[in-house]
Every structure is written in C-alpha cells, then in structure tokens.
Amino acid sequence: MASVRVAVRVRPLNKRERQLSSKVIVHVKENTTSIHKVSNHETKTHYNFSYDSTDRRSPAFASQERIFHDLGSDVLKAAFEGLNTCVFAYGQTGSGKSYTMMGHADDKGLIPRICEGLFSEIRSKNNAVSFCTEVSYLEIYNERVQDLLTKRTAPTDGGGLRVREHPRDGPYVENLSKHSILSYSDLEDLIVLGNANRTTASTGMNNVSSRSHAIFTISFTQVELPRETLSKIHLVDVEGSERANAMCTIGTRLKDGANINKSLVTLGNVISALADLSGGATTKKKQIFIPFRDSVLTWLLKDSLGGNSVTTMIATVSPADVNYIETLSTLRYASRARNIVNSPTVNEDGSVKVIRELQAEVTRLQRLLEVANQLWHMFKMQLEELHQNEEKVLALTKKWTSKWGETQSILQEEAVALRKEGSGVVLDCQLPHLIGIDDDLLSTGIILYYLKEGRTMIGSDEASCSQSIVLHWPGLLAEHCVLENRAGTVTLFPQDGALCLVNGCVVTEPCQLTQGKHFCEANMLLIFLKERGGREEGMLLSAVILSLTDMSKSAENLSEKIVALFWMNVAKCSQPKPRPALLILLDAGLYTLIADSGLLVLFHHLPLLQLREVQISLAGHSLRLMGTTEESILGVYTYAQELTKELCWAILGIICPGDGRVSEHPLLQGDLMKMSLDWENHVPDLLLDAGLKVCCQFQKSLADLVYLLYSNMDQETVTVGEVQLLLYTGVGVCISPSTHTKHLAQLLLTDTHLGLVQEDAVFHPAPCSVTIAPRRAQFHDLTLRQRSDVRCILVHDEDERGAVRLDVILANVRGRGHPESMTKAAAPPVHVSNSSQHAEVWKLTFSCSSEAACLINHLLS
Numbered sequence: 001m002a003s004v005r006v007a008v009r010v011r012p013l014n015k016r017e018r019q020l021s022s023k024v025i026v027h028v029k030e031n032t033t034s035i036h037k038v039s040n041h042e043t044k045t046h047y048n049f050s051y052d053s054t055d056r057r058s059p060a061f062a063s064q065e066r067i068f069h070d071l072g073s074d075v076l077k078a079a080f081e082g083l084n085t086c087v088f089a090y091g092q093t094g095s096g097k098s099y100t101m102m103g104h105a106d107d108k109g110l111i112p113r114i115c116e117g118l119f120s121e122i123r124s125k126n127n128a129v130s131f132c133t134e135v136s137y138l139e140i141y142n143e144r145v146q147d148l149l150t151k152r153t154a155p156t157d158g159g160g161l162r163v164r165e166h167p168r169d170g171p172y173v174e175n176l177s178k179h180s181i182l183s184y185s186d187l188e189d190l191i192v193l194g195n196a197n198r199t200t201a202s203t204g205m206n207n208v209s210s211r212s213h214a215i216f217t218i219s220f221t222q223v224e225l226p227r228e229t230l231s232k233i234h235l236v237d238v239e240g241s242e243r244a245n246a247m248c249t250i251g252t253r254l255k256d257g258a259n260i261n262k263s264l265v266t267l268g269n270v271i272s273a274l275a276d277l278s279g280g281a282t283t284k285k286k287q288i289f290i291p292f293r294d295s296v297l298t299w300l301l302k303d304s305l306g307g308n309s310v311t312t313m314i315a316t317v318s319p320a321d322v323n324y325i326e327t328l329s330t331l332r333y334a335s336r337a338r339n340i341v342n343s344p345t346v347n348e349d350g351s352v353k354v355i356r357e358l359q360a361e362v363t364r365l366q367r368l369l370e371v372a373n374q375l376w377h378m379f380k381m382q383l384e385e386l387h388q389n390e391e392k393v394l395a396l397t398k399k400w401t402s403k404w405g406e407t408q409s410i411l412q413e414e415a416v417a418l419r420k421e422g423s424g425v426v427l428d429c430q431l432p433h434l435i436g437i438d439d440d441l442l443s444t445g446i447i448l449y450y451l452k453e454g455r456t457m458i459g460s461d462e463a464s465c466s467q468s469i470v471l472h473w474p475g476l477l478a479e480h481c482v483l484e485n486r487a488g489t490v491t492l493f494p495q496d497g498a499l500c501l502v503n504g505c506v507v508t509e510p511c512q513l514t515q516g517k518h519f520c521e522a523n524m525l526l527i528f529l530k531e532r533g534g535r536e537e538g539m540l541l542s543a544v545i546l547s548l549t550d551m552s553k554s555a556e557n558l559s560e561k562i563v564a565l566f567w568m569n570v571a572k573c574s575q576p577k578p579r580p581a582l583l584i585l586l587d588a589g590l591y592t593l594i595a596d597s598g599l600l601v602l603f604h605h606l607p608l609l610q611l612r613e614v615q616i617s618l619a620g621h622s623l624r625l626m627g628t629t630e631e632s633i634l635g636v637y638t639y640a641q642e643l644t645k646e647l648c649w650a651i652l653g654i655i656c657p658g659d660g661r662v663s664e665h666p667l668l669q670g671d672l673m674k675m676s677l678d679w680e681n682h683v684p685d686l687l688l689d690a691g692l693k694v695c696c697q698f699q700k701s702l703a704d705l706v707y708l709l710y711s712n713m714d715q716e717t718v719t720v721g722e723v724q725l726l727l728y729t730g731v732g733v734c735i736s737p738s739t740h741t742k743h744l745a746q747l748l749l750t751d752t753h754l755g756l757v758q759e760d761a762v763f764h765p766a767p768c769s770v771t772i773a774p775r776r777a778q779f780h781d782l783t784l785r786q787r788s789d790v791r792c793i794l795v796h797d798e799d800e801r802g803a804v805r806l807d808v809i810l811a812n813v814r815g816r817g818h819p820e821s822m823t824k825a826a827a828p829p830v831h832v833s834n835s836s837q838h839a840e841v842w843k844l845t846f847s848c849s850s851e852a853a854c855l856i857n858h859l860l861s
C-alpha cells in the first residue's frame with residue numbers, strides 16, 4: 001500500500017500579475033505551503049514536497065532539476081521494479097503544469113528528464129537484461145481521445161478513439177499508436193510531434209494555454225529470464241482547473257470549457273471519493289462509489305488513482321493574490337489527494353510468473369530428491385546391515401540351536417539339570433561338579449561347572465588352546481590345571497608353576513579329588529562336588545554337606561536337598577566382623593560356610609526349627625536370624641533389600657510354605673528403604689505359626705542414626721528435626737587418596753550431608769527375646785561430608801553384572817575443621833582421613849543402577 005505523494009509548486013508572478021501589482025500570498029517553508037487571505041487569514045498545509053519556484057535568485061528556488069531529482073528519480077526506480085507509476089500535474093491555467101511536466105527545450109521538465117533517465121539507466125544495466133520501451137501520447141479534448149503521435153487533418157475534428165476496459169489490464173485506448181523507441185533522441189522527436197499536435201488556445205490566463213488533458217505513456221518491459229515485468233509510466237498534464245466563468249473564453253472555447261470543467265469536476269469527485277475510501281469515512285466505505293467512468297480522464301487514470309500504481313500529484317499554483325480562489329481550490333484538492341492509498345504490485349507476465357514458480361518448485365523438488373536419495377542410500381545401507389544381522393542371527397540361531405540340541409542330549413545323557421524351586425535353585429546332576437563363587441560381595445553370582453567325562457582344562461583366555469573353564473584371577477596361568485574325569489574319578493593335574501591348593505595343601509603332582517575336597521585360589525573358592533555312585537538327585541550336593549557336617553560334628557540327615565545358595569557377608573556374636581560366606585539353605589537348616597586358611601569351614605549352623613525371629617534392619621540391607629541362644633544369632637549383610645527379601649522368602653517358604661500372611665506382609669513386599677526412612681510409617685510385625693516372628697525396628701534405628709548424624713553436624717546451622725534421610729543404601733567404597741581397598745558400607749544422604757556408615761547386624765537392633773549387652777554401637781565408623789563439598793560426580797558404565805560405579809569428588813576439607821569431617825561415633829573412624837591436600841574421591845559401587853540414579857538426582861537437585 002502506498003499513499004499518493006503530493007507536491008505543490010509555486011511559479012513566479014507572470015507579466016499580467018505583475019502589471020496588476022498583485023501581492024504574493026503563497027509561501028513555502030520546507031514542506032509546508034501556506035496561503036494568506038486578504039483578511040490576513042492563513043491556511044498552512046503540509047505536503048510530501050513543497051517547491052518555491054517564485055524567484056530564481058532565491059536560495060530556496062526549486063529548479064526543474066530538483067523536481068526531477070525528488071519526484072522523477074522515484075518514478076524511474078519504481079518502473080525498474082516493475083511497478084506502474086503516474087505523475088499528474090493539476091492546477092489552474094497558467095500555473096505551470098506544462099512547464100513542470102514538459103518544460104522548454106532549454107529548461108526540460110519531468111517528461112523529457114524521466115525519458116532521459118530511463119535510457120541512461122538502461123545503458124548502465126548489463127546485457128543479461130533486455131528492455132523494450134514503447135510510448136504513446138494522447139490528449140483528451142472535449143471528452144474525445146486523440147492520438148498525438150499520428151497526423152491529424154484538423155485538430156478539432158469530431159472523431160476520437162474509443163476507450164475500453166480490459167478485465168485484467170484495465171482501461172485502454174483502442175487503436176492508440178505505440179511507438180517503439182531505442183534512444184532518447186527517438187523520444188525527443190515524438191515529444192515534439194505530440195506537443196505540436198496538442199490543442200492549444202489563448203486564454204485570459206495564459207497566452208499558450210493547452211486546452212486538453214495530455215497523457216504521455218511509456219510502456220517499459222524488462223526481461224531477465226525467467227522474469228519479465230511490464231511497467232507503465234503515465235505522465236499527465238491535466239487541463240487548467242479554473243472555473244469557466246473565470247476565463248474570457250468565447251465561442252467553441254466556452255463549450256470546451258464546459259466539457260473540461262466536467263472532467264475536472266469528475267477528477268475532483270474521484271479524488272474526494274478515493275480519499276474518503278482510504279481515510280476518514282470508514283463506516284461508509286461500502287457505499288462509496290468512485291465515478292471513474294464519468295469522464296475519459298478519470299477512466300483512463302483509474303489504475304493511477306487508488307489502484308495499481310505509484311502515483312504523484314503535482315499541484316501547480318500561482319503566488320498572486322488575484323488567483324486566491326483557484327489556488328485555494330487547487331491546494332484543497334492536493335490536500336485531499338494525500339489521503340488516496342494505492343496498492344502497487346509488480347506486473348509480472350502470468351506465464352513467466354508460473355515458469356518462475358515452477359522453477360522454484362523444481363529446485364525445491366531437486367533438493368528433496370537429493371535428501372531422499374541420501375535417505376534412500378542410508379536406508380539401503382541399513383537394510384543391508386539389517387539383512388546381514390538377520391543372516392548372522394539366523395546363523396547364530398542355527399549354531400545355538402544345534403549346540404543347544406547337543407547340550408540337551410548331553411544333559412539328557414548325563415542327567416545334568418538346574419531347576420528353580422521356590423526361591424532356590426536345585427541342581428540335578430549325576431556328574432562331578434565345581435561351584436564357583438565370585439568373592440565380590442556385590443556380585444551374587446554362583447557359577448556351576450560340570451566336569452564331563454575326559455579332560456576339563458582350566459586357564460585364562462590367553463591360553464594357546466581354548467580352555468574349558470576360563471577364569472580371570474590374578475596369578476592364574478594361561479593353562480593352569482586340568483581335571484580329568486574317568487568314570488566319576490576326578491584327578492587334578494596342576495601345570496608347571498601353577499598354584500593349586502587341595503584341602504589347603506599345595507599340589508604339584510596329579511592328585512585324585514575325593515568328596516568334599518576343594519581347591520582354593522586367591523580370588524575364587526572352588527568346591528569340588530562329586531556324585532556318589534550315580535544315586536538319586538541331590539546326593540551330589542549332600543556330599544559336600546557330609547564333609548561339612550563331619551567337620552561340625554553334627555549328626556545331620558545328609559540326604560536332603562539344597563533349596564538355595566547365597567553368597568553374602570555374615571557375622572555372629574563371637575565373630576562380629578562381617579566376612580564373606582556361602583549360605584546353603586537346606587530343608588532343615590541354614591549352613592554358613594567360610595573359607596579359613598584355604599579350607600572350607602562351617603561358620604554357623606541354624607536348624608530352621610530353632611528359628612524364632614527374623615529381624616530386618618534399616619532399609620532391609622541386613623537381617624538377623626535368631627534362635628533361642630546367643631550363639632544361634634546370625635547376622636547376614638545383603639546390602640540390598642531385594643536379596644534380603646529373597647533370603648526371607650526362601651527360609652519362610654520352608655518353614656511355612658504357602659502361608660498367605662507372608663506373601664502379603666509389607667516387610668516382604670514393600671519398598672523397605674522408603675518404609676524405613678519414613679517417620680510416619682509403622683510396620684507391624686509378621687507373626688507366624690510356631691512363634692516365628694518377622695519384624696523390624698525401623699523407627700528406632702532411624703532415630704539412632706539421625707541422632708548420630710546430628711551429633712556430627714554443625715549444630716548451629718542444623719537442628720535434629722531438620723536431619724532428614726533421603727537415601728540409605730549399601731555400596732562398595734574406596735575412598736582415595738586415603739585408602740585403595742574396597743570395603744562395604746552404607747551410603748546415606750540427607751538434605752545437607754552425604755555420609756558413609758557401618759551398620760552392625762549382629763547386636764542391633766536390640767533383640768526382643770534374647771538379652772545381649774550391646775558390645776558396640778549399631779551405627780559406627782561414620783564419614784560425613786557436606787553436600788556443598790561435592791564438586792563433581794563421574795558416572796562409569798554399568799559393568800556386566802549391572803553394578804554401577806560413581807566417583808563422587810569432594811572438595812578437600814582439611815583444615816576447615818568443621819565437625820562433619822570426622823566422626824564422633826563410639827568406634828574410632830576407620831576410613832576418615834584428611835591427611836591429603838588433594839580432593840577426596842569416593843569411588844562408590846552400587847549393585848543396582850536405580851539407587852545410583854537416586855543419589856545423582858538428589859545431588860543435582
């Protein structure tokens with residue numbers, strides 16, 4: 001949208017005005033034109049441009065060149081952009097319209113200057129653009145259109161060209177000659193011809209007054225493939241706007257005046273209506289009718305007025321008081337015209353536009369195609385990869401199926417099978433076996449190796465020939481030993497330099513293994529199990545128990561089944577320090593075996609009939625199994641509530657199989673950490689038949705722990721009520737630089753602190769039915785740091801057993817001397833050391849990634 005630009009130009013006083021001693025009543029200051037009435041009334045109006053051309057000597061004098069510079073250059077700019085443009089001069093007879101538009105040979109006006117500018121601009125363009133310029137020149141005289149560029153016999157003949165209207169291109173003059181021009185000089189000739197043909201007359205106001213409206217049109221086509229634009233430049237010299245009765249016209253001239261007046265009245269009406277439409281009369285917009293077709297001039301200028309054109313109106317006025325009324329009228333029209341809003345658009349050839357859009361579409365589609373090709377290529381590669389993987393899977397499946405088939409047949413032949421029963425695993429096997437237990441307590445893996453008939457080689461994956469059992473102990477030779485099974489008799493052949501222990505004795509020569517013998521390495525305990533005469537299932541494992549019960553001098557029924565095996569830390573009253581042990585749950589009792597000087601010894605035996613109470617500790621990370629005596633107490637550290645529940649399930653599954661109370665009780669179903677850290681949560685005891693009780697003392701333990709934490713915190717900033725535990729879980733810990741060995745501890749997190757603590761599972765919580773004097777605090781060896789000391793957390797990948805390691809890097813607290821850096825617990829701090837200048841790193845191993853995530857989330861929040 002663009003408003004019509006309006007310029008006012010004031011000419012010098014002419015001879016007549018000077019003779020009449022006329023006063024100058026029109027003045028220009030910047031863009032404002034003011035007119036003074038005789039009664040000293042002044043009307044001031046602001047226009048886009050106001051030109052004072054009254055006095056050539058004045059510095060404010062607006063020359064023809066300046067008019068072109070301001071108005072003509074914009075016309076050219078718009079034309080080269082492909083827009084229609086129009087400049088029309090409006091004003092009283094003799095006010096300077098023709099002078100401004102056409103000028104004189106030595107003082108050219110806008111039309112010749114615009115033409116000149118057009119060609120100079122064309123010359124400056126590169127060859128990629130081609131131009132076609134055509135001109136036509138017409139006059140509207142007495143509402144008839146005359147072609148000014150064709151010869152006329154009589155200037156006032158009654159004929160005339162028809163005005164028609166094209167539905168898309170708008171009004172045009174039928175049969176109007178169009179002249180193609182290649183240079184400015186061609187144009188000059190046509191201007192001279194046209195001006196000569198123009199109807200003129202001498203009026204009272206102007207000796208050489210043009211008595212018609214003249215429209216000089218330049219049709220300008222630019223082609224820069226694939227773009228083609230057509231712009232029309234209409235340069236219009238409107239007939240004098242004076243009233244007929246203000247002139248001294250006679251005869252035909254008077255009649256002409258009436259017609260001219262009609263077209264001027266229409267022009268005025270059109271300007272007013274358009275101004276109303278664009279400006280003030282918004283509510284009546286729909287009813288406003290624009291009378292374009294009431295006169296030929298307004299019809300032909302339809303597009304230039306309120307349509308597709310960049311339009312400029314130049315209002316020319318006389319400065320003299322004698323022309324006050326006409327000047328005022330002209331200025332009013334000029335003022336109204338400022339409100340007309342046009343909507344110029346680039347005139348592009350429809351088909352060229354389509355071509356351009358299609359080209360853009362082609363480019364877009366080409367890009368899409370490129371992307372699609374890339375995607376297709378990627379897709380093909382992925383498809384290939386997928387096919388390859390499918391083939392691999394197929395091949396592996398085949399291989400696996402055949403291996404499985406083989407294994408099945410071997411298993412069937414040799415009757416080796418593992419089956420799950422309740423929470424336990426039952427080994428049904430008639431072959432000699434080895435059970436391997438990883439000594440990492442965060443791993444609960446127990447591996448079963450069966451010794452097939454013939455040679456079973458044990459070594460590492462660095463061995464030159466593939467080993468039947470591949471282990472990863474430090475000190476293990478690539479080919480460490482061979483176990484040879486000949487009809488159930490197994491002989492151990494140690495390799496040269498290999499350390500093999502059998503029943504605690506180093507073996508260098510071939511040695512026959514008998515029931516209950518085991519050989520031990522630094523990191524792994526292997527229990528040798530042998531079938532006895534291929535008898536019924538379970539006998540194989542009973543053989544182990546036999547040797548153990550022999551050791552414990554217990555007269556046990558040895559032919560019972562193993563229900564479950566566990567590998568956990570245990571403690572008892574006489575040996576309260578936690579130590580790794582193999583827990584073997586049989587129908588009648590729980591055997592706890594530990595390695596002692598390379599020998600497998602019975603650490604604890606709990607007949608299930610004697611079990612009175614199962615006490616679950618804070619967060620379910622340890623439990624206490626209690627019979628009737630102090631010696632019967634077994635503390636088991638599981639460091640994971642799931643394992644605690646599993647052990648309870650296994651034990652209770654034997655004692656009270658199928659008891660619905662067990663399956664429903666929160667201690668065996670719920671989230672033990674959540675329950676135990678919630679002060680509000682009261683967990684009832686589970687009372688079972690025969691006086692067996694499963695219970696916890698979460699609230700008491702929580703209170704003890706909170707008090708311990710509080711007494712190690714800065715009590716000026718924290719109150720005991722503010723100590724809130726968010727996390728309490730078992731972890732493997734190595735605190736560097738103070739220690740390089742991993743131990744197990746409870747990791748705790750509060751709103752303000754991070755800590756590690758040892759929890760005693762033997763003496764605490766205080767037993768209900770057995771009175772044991774507390775020999776040490778339930779929580780001890782506390783290491784506490786402020787959460788704000790945490791500088792960074794490094795998260796390592798999960799290992800193959802699902803354990804997650806986090807390195808919590810803490811600022812060095814040495815020298816700060818705040819209470820958190822040391823424990824006030826009863827036992828002396830084992831792991832607290834602040835001797836290093838370096839940052840402290842807690843290398844924490846979580847058996848379960850969710851608890852690691854919980855810690856990270858809390859620390860990051």
Ligand SMILES: Nc1ncnc2c1ncn2[C@@H]1O[C@H](COP(=O)(O)OP(=O)(O)OP(=O)(O)O)[C@@H](O)[C@H]1O
Pocket residue numbers: 010011012014053091092093094095096097098099100203206208209210211238239240316
């Ligand atoms: N700005 C100007 N500076 C100098 N002379 C001017 C100026 N404007 C007009 N004149 C002179 O005034 C006279 C009348 O001007 P012109 O013929 O351009 O008026 P007009 O408005 O076209 O009149 P008409 O409507 O009768 O054709 C001319 O002699 C012209 O040279």
